[in-house]
Amino acid sequence: MKNNLKVLRAIKNISQEDLAKEIQVSRQTINAMEKGKYAPSTILALKLARFFEKTVDEIFTLDETD
Amino acid sequence: MKTHFLFPNKYKKFGWILFVPSLLAGLILFISGFDFGDFLKLKVFAFYNDNYIFLSENKFFTIIENGVLDEILIVLIIVGAILISFSKTKNEDEFISKIRYESLVWATYLNFILMIIATLVIYGFEYFNVLLANVFAMLLFFIIRFHFMIYKLNKSSNDEE
Numbered sequence: 001m002k003n004n005l006k007v008l009r010a011i012k013n014i015s016q017e018d019l020a021k022e023i024q025v026s027r028q029t030i031n032a033m034e035k036g037k038y039a040p041s042t043i044l045a046l047k048l049a050r051f052f053e054k055t056v057d058e059i060f061t062l063d064e065t066d
Numbered sequence: 067m068k069t070h071f072l073f074p075n076k077y078k079k080f081g082w083i084l085f086v087p088s089l090l091a092g093l094i095l096f097i098s099g100f101d102f103g104d105f106l107k108l109k110v111f112a113f114y115n116d117n118y119i120f121l122s123e124n125k126f127f128t129i130i131e132n133g134v135l136d137e138i139l140i141v142l143i144i145v146g147a148i149l150i151s152f153s154k155t156k157n158e159d160e161f162i163s164k165i166r167y168e169s170l171v172w173a174t175y176l177n178f179i180l181m182i183i184a185t186l187v188i189y190g191f192e193y194f195n196v197l198l199a200n201v202f203a204m205l206l207f208f209i210i211r212f213h214f215m216i217y218k219l220n221k222s223s224n225d226e227e
Binding site for chain 2: 016020024025026027028029031032038040041044
């Protein structure tokens, strides 16, 4: 699964740390998601979508291996 | 995040306080050949006692004299290791839970691989020591692996910024 969290975060100009606080996860989780090392739960994906005012589809997309 | 079966974060500290001194004391005494049987002798209840010296017939439900230091150390080490292993981290979330789960699987494999190897190559009374080590080995492997993975993550996400 791919995502554009890093881009969205840059647009909103918010650090990993602050985003993590905002959606109540650890900074490591944000970091791992941005690197594509971790696929979040539905709840976390929805929280991110709400924060960035996007739909989940606009943030996360399936890639060939999924 | 809701987590099942985990202790609150504050217990982790107590875990370390119990675990490290008990493990060190246990190891040092064990290696130095300390006679646990003769130290801190108390009357204790024995659900089952198989003491080859006395060969008493009444093996179940007896009161025996026993040096209790080894029992105390084993209990402290296990309780300490459990608290370290299964207290929440400061920022426990779903990703940390995933690392926790993977570390637990990893530790289980490592533990039983070593156990199989030891079973095949260690014979005689020395095998008793393998079983003794096995009482805490899995928790120890888990603690090392879990904290190493968290450390690695902290390091790699610090490098980013």
